[in-house]
Amino acid sequence: MNRSRTDDLLEIVNQKRKIEVTKLAEILKVSRVTVRKDLNALEEKGLLQRQHGYAIINNPDDLSYRLAQNYQVKLEIAKKAAELVKDQSIIMIESGSTCALLAQQLGKQGKKVTIITISYFIANYVAAYENLNVIVLGGAYQPSSQVVVGPLVRQTLQEFRVQQLFIxxxxxxxxxxxxxxxxxxxxxxQSMAEKASELIILTDSSKFQKMGSIRQFTLAEVNQIYTDKEVPPAIKTGLESNNIQLHLV
Amino acid sequence: MNRSRTDDLLEIVNQKRKIEVTKLAEILKVSRVTVRKDLNALEEKGLLQRQHGYAIINNPDDLSYRLAQNYQVKLEIAKKAAELVKDQSIIMIESGSTCALLAQQLGKQGKKVTIITISYFIANYVAAYENLNVIVLGGAYQPSSQVVVGPLVRQTLQEFRVQQLFIxxxxxxxxxxxxxxxxxxxxxxQSMAEKASELIILTDSSKFQKMGSIRQFTLAEVNQIYTDKEVPPAIKTGLESNNIQLHLV
DNA sequence: CATAATTAATTTCATATGAAACTAGATTTT
DNA sequence: AAAATCTAGTTTCATATGAAATTAATTATG
Incomplete structure (x- = not known):
C-alpha cells in the first residue's frame, strides 16, 4: 500500500483530465522516458489513455473511468472479498468497478468459478482467465454502462439460485x-438479490458520504460489506448494529 | 465502389500483417502524412491498429479482423439488406461481421429498430445510434467471438417471435x-431460427467456395441470400432452384 | 465563364516516441 | 565480503508524429 509513483501519476492525471507527459516528468522529477513507461503500464490496465504527448483520463461515463478512481483501495477490497469465494462455486456479480476487480482477482487466483453477471464489461475484463466461466444474463443493453437490464433479465434469472451476490x-x-x-x-x-442467499456489498468508503436517488437495499437486506478504513465511525456502528458483517481493508 | 486508396491500404496491411508507414507511403506514392491520415481513419473504424511507425492488422480471431476482410463488399451487402428492414420493426441478428455492418446501416439510416442479438460486439458497435434498441440474449459468454451461446440462450428466446433473422x-x-x-x-x-419466420443469409461470395464442419441450415430452410456477384453460376442456379431469393450487389 | 469556396494532399517544423546502451543501487550467489 | 546478477532509472539518438501553413485540384456560385 505504500504509495507508488504510479499512484501519484494516476491521481494527477485524474485530477487534470489531460496533461502533457513533459509536465508529468517535471512534477514527479523523473525522466520523460520513465513517465512514458509508467503511462503505458497504466494504459495497459485500462486506467487511462495516451495521446501523442499527453495522458488523458477515460470518458467519465465509462466504467474504466470509475475503475481509475481509488484504484488501489478498490483493488485491496477486491482481494479481501475474493477470499470469500470458494473454488468450484457459482456466484453472481453485478456491474460495479470493484466487482470487476473481484472477478479479476478470482481469475488471477486460478479458482474455478462460474460468474453470473449483467455486465459485459466484466465478461470481457476477465476473458483471459480460462478458469472462469462467465454467464451473462439477457436483457436490454445499456451501452453507457455495458450492462443488460429490464424485464428480460428477471426472466432469465428464473433458472438460477446462488449463495453469494456481490454488488x-x-x-x-x-x-x-x-x-x-x-x-x-x-x-x-434487486431481481438478482432475490436469487441469492447472501448479499455482499463492495464499495470504497466515499460512497457512504454520498446520497443516491433510488433505494437499492435496506440495511436489513445486506449481509456483508467490504470497504476501507475511512468509513465514519457513526456509520460503522450503525451498520454493525444492523447485523452487517463489516470488513475493512 | 470505385477502388479507393484506402481500400488498397487496407488490403496491403491485411496481406503483410505488419508494415511501416514509410513503406506504405512508398508503395502508394503519397506522402507519409497522407498515409497517416488514412490509417487513423481506418483505425477509427476498427479495421486495423496503429503502432509507432507501423500499421498492424487486428488479431485474426477477433471479429474486427473479419470485418476488415472484403470490407467494401460486406458494406454493400449490408446496405442492400438494410432496405429489407422496416422502420419500427423488431429483427434478430446473429454475430457475423456483415451482420454488424447491417446493424450499423440501420443505425445510420435512423430507422427505429429493435435488434435482438447474441453478439456483444454488435451491441457495442451500434451503441452510438439512439434509434436502435438492442436486446442481448443471455447465455455462456464466448470471449473470442464476443457472443453468448448455450442452453440459456434457447431459454431466453422463449419470449420472442420475429419476422426476420439475419445471419x-x-x-x-x-x-x-x-x-x-x-x-x-x-x-x-439454429435455436434463433426457430423463432423467426424468415431466414436471411448475408455473406460475401467467398464462403460459397469454403466447406465448414457443422451443418447450420439446409437450403430448404433459407429464404433469402444477400451476397456479391462473384458467386459461381452453378451455385447461383442451384440456390435459385431451391426457391431462395438471391440478391447480388 | 470566372471567381470564390471546398477539399485533398504536401511541405515544413517543433516535439514525442521507442530502442538501445549506459549507470547506479539493490539483491543474490559464491 | 567480493563478484555477479537484477532492477529502476537515465541518456542518447534516429525516426515518427501532429499541427499548421502551403499548394493543387475540384466543386459551387454569381
Whole structure:
C-alpha cells in the first residue's frame, strides 16, 4: 500500500483530465522516458489513455473511468472479498468497478468459478482467465454502462439460485440504506438479490458520504460489506448494529 | 465502389500483417502524412491498429479482423439488406461481421429498430445510434467471438417471435447447405431460427467456395441470400432452384 | 465563364516516441 | 565480503508524429 509513483501519476492525471507527459516528468522529477513507461503500464490496465504527448483520463461515463478512481483501495477490497469465494462455486456479480476487480482477482487466483453477471464489461475484463466461466444474463443493453437490464433479465434469472451476490453501490443513508442512481439498473440488481442467499456489498468508503436517488437495499437486506478504513465511525456502528458483517481493508 | 486508396491500404496491411508507414507511403506514392491520415481513419473504424511507425492488422480471431476482410463488399451487402428492414420493426441478428455492418446501416439510416442479438460486439458497435434498441440474449459468454451461446440462450428466446433473422455463414455445399465452424454457435443460431419466420443469409461470395464442419441450415430452410456477384453460376442456379431469393450487389 | 469556396494532399517544423546502451543501487550467489 | 546478477532509472539518438501553413485540384456560385 505504500504509495507508488504510479499512484501519484494516476491521481494527477485524474485530477487534470489531460496533461502533457513533459509536465508529468517535471512534477514527479523523473525522466520523460520513465513517465512514458509508467503511462503505458497504466494504459495497459485500462486506467487511462495516451495521446501523442499527453495522458488523458477515460470518458467519465465509462466504467474504466470509475475503475481509475481509488484504484488501489478498490483493488485491496477486491482481494479481501475474493477470499470469500470458494473454488468450484457459482456466484453472481453485478456491474460495479470493484466487482470487476473481484472477478479479476478470482481469475488471477486460478479458482474455478462460474460468474453470473449483467455486465459485459466484466465478461470481457476477465476473458483471459480460462478458469472462469462467465454467464451473462439477457436483457436490454445499456451501452453507457455495458450492462443488460429490464424485464428480460428477471426472466432469465428464473433458472438460477446462488449463495453469494456481490454488488457495488452509489450512495448511502443510515436510515434508508443503500442507493443506486439508475432506475433500471437498481431494479435489476434487486431481481438478482432475490436469487441469492447472501448479499455482499463492495464499495470504497466515499460512497457512504454520498446520497443516491433510488433505494437499492435496506440495511436489513445486506449481509456483508467490504470497504476501507475511512468509513465514519457513526456509520460503522450503525451498520454493525444492523447485523452487517463489516470488513475493512 | 470505385477502388479507393484506402481500400488498397487496407488490403496491403491485411496481406503483410505488419508494415511501416514509410513503406506504405512508398508503395502508394503519397506522402507519409497522407498515409497517416488514412490509417487513423481506418483505425477509427476498427479495421486495423496503429503502432509507432507501423500499421498492424487486428488479431485474426477477433471479429474486427473479419470485418476488415472484403470490407467494401460486406458494406454493400449490408446496405442492400438494410432496405429489407422496416422502420419500427423488431429483427434478430446473429454475430457475423456483415451482420454488424447491417446493424450499423440501420443505425445510420435512423430507422427505429429493435435488434435482438447474441453478439456483444454488435451491441457495442451500434451503441452510438439512439434509434436502435438492442436486446442481448443471455447465455455462456464466448470471449473470442464476443457472443453468448448455450442452453440459456434457447431459454431466453422463449419470449420472442420475429419476422426476420439475419445471419452469416462459414461455408457451403450445394447438397448439404450452409455450415458453421463452431458447434455452440451453430446450435445457438439454429435455436434463433426457430423463432423467426424468415431466414436471411448475408455473406460475401467467398464462403460459397469454403466447406465448414457443422451443418447450420439446409437450403430448404433459407429464404433469402444477400451476397456479391462473384458467386459461381452453378451455385447461383442451384440456390435459385431451391426457391431462395438471391440478391447480388 | 470566372471567381470564390471546398477539399485533398504536401511541405515544413517543433516535439514525442521507442530502442538501445549506459549507470547506479539493490539483491543474490559464491 | 567480493563478484555477479537484477532492477529502476537515465541518456542518447534516429525516426515518427501532429499541427499548421502551403499548394493543387475540384466543386459551387454569381
Amino acid at each position: 457495488g453501490t452509489d450512495g448511502f443513508d443510515l436510515q434508508m440504506g443503500f442507493f443506486g442512481n439508475d432506475i433500471m439498473r437498481t431494479e435489476t440488481v | 452469416g455463414t462459414d461455408g457451403f455445399d450445394l447438397q448439404m447447405g450452409f455450415f458453421g465452424n463452431d458447434i455452440m454457435r451453430t446450435e445457438t443460431v
